[in-house]
Amino acid sequence: MKKTLLLLLLLMLLVGAGFVGWHYKAYRDFLNQPVFVTYPVVLEIDKGTSYGHFVQMVKSQQGQGELIYWKLLARLNDVQHKIKAGEFEISQAMTPLELIDYIDGNQVKTYAITLVEGHNWKQIRAQLKSSDIRQVASDMTEEQLINWLGIEAGHLEGQFLPETYQYTRDESDLDVLVRAHQAMKQVLNDAWSGRVDGLLLKSPYELLILASIIEKETAVSTERNIISGVFHRRLKQGMKLQTDPTVIYGVGDAYAGDITRQHLVTDTPYNTYTRKGLTPTPIAMPGAASIRAAAHPNEGKELYFVANNQGGHTFSETYEQHQQAVAAYLRGN
Known part of the structure; x- marks a missing residue:
């Protein structure tokens, strides 16, 4: 009877060790394999998104890895706080930890709009209004924009430096105009200071x-x-x-x-x-x-x-x- 119990206990230990060993290997594979196999993948993470909802989002985008391993990753590495809001474009292979670090580093997806040299304010405004950028300035009058930007000249013409400006999903046309105006002031003041x-x-x-x-x-x-x-x-x-x-x-x-x-x-x-x-x-x-x-x-x-x-x-x-x-x-x- 005692021998039978000992054999059963030994068998259970062996099975348990094999089970743990199998999961340990699977978890290590999970850590070392890329989350996504096709690119690009865009993750739109809203403010306040929990780690659990983030994992569900990854899974909905055909992300690899069992839920239990994602939970284990969070428990062992304390990564729940690293999930930041923003739009993230994944264009290359990343392991789970690399993906989370990428998001924690605020590597948000950016878009670009180019203000063309020689365009006038009417053309710039029409360009911004027809773009995909979030509209704020388009709903403002010229007087409101002048006051918001603090333009002493009282006229918007010439006040924005033609350049390519990067913006994120959460930014607006007004954010671009603010940066373009600040850039123009800097270039203009530098030129004025260095004039002949x-x-x-x-x-x-x-x-x-x-x-x-x-x-x-x-x-x-x-x-x-x-x-x-x-x-x-x-x-x-x-x-x-x-x-x-x-x-x-x-x-x-x-x-x-x-x-x-x-x-x-x-x-x-x-x-x-x-x-x-x-x-x-x-x-x-x-x-x-x-x-x-x-x-x-x-x-x-x-x-x-x-x-x-x-x-x-x-x-x-x-x-x-x-x-x-x-x-x-x-x-x-």
Whole structure:
């Protein structure tokens, strides 16, 4: 009888040891195998999500591992507090602990929106409104936006630096505009502080206005400082800037793609053919390169420029030279 009991006890111990050993191996395999086998996987974790709900979310996305092992992982590694809110894109193999550390590191999925150099505020606002970003600024008036951003100029044109901005699912168009405005202020203040001596510009805002005109005049990087020099010399000599982009901005929706003589003679606050000096506000969002060019004009003698049919411009020191360049442009040379 005693031998039978001893044999039964030994058998139970062996079975128990085998059972524990089997689960131990399965748990070790669980720890070392990737959670997901197809990518990408997006986990949208709401604020306050428990560890248990997180595991259910993983399982609903075809995540690997038995529930008992996920619970054991939490018990042995104290990872419950590492589940953070956000949208996480899993694009490579991760073990359970790597996945949790990835989430704990707040590696949230980000999206990107690019504000294009030379676009005006109307275009920027339309772009944001048509994007998938959460809308907040779209429901605000321009006056509300100006007050929210603390823009002293009282005008939104030119106030946002053209760049690519990253945002998360929880952020809004207003968050992007705040960052873009702060970036513009930084670039503008740096350029103003480092400007060359002798400029007639009275403030960073006037620098921004001139930069916006330069931005609309050329996309050729080597021309920006030359065009800046032309405009600075014209301002010093009391000449009109006579730049088409300001006229186009002034006529607004009346511009249909071709600038006409009627546009040039129609007086608006932005018509630099009928008025001297700078326009009252920027006419677009200038990039950092145009802002720096406005602060560092070329020291040449050019006073005129015209398109050259090759994507750039021909610069002239005298009106006679300019007329020849215009004739060449009209001939297609």
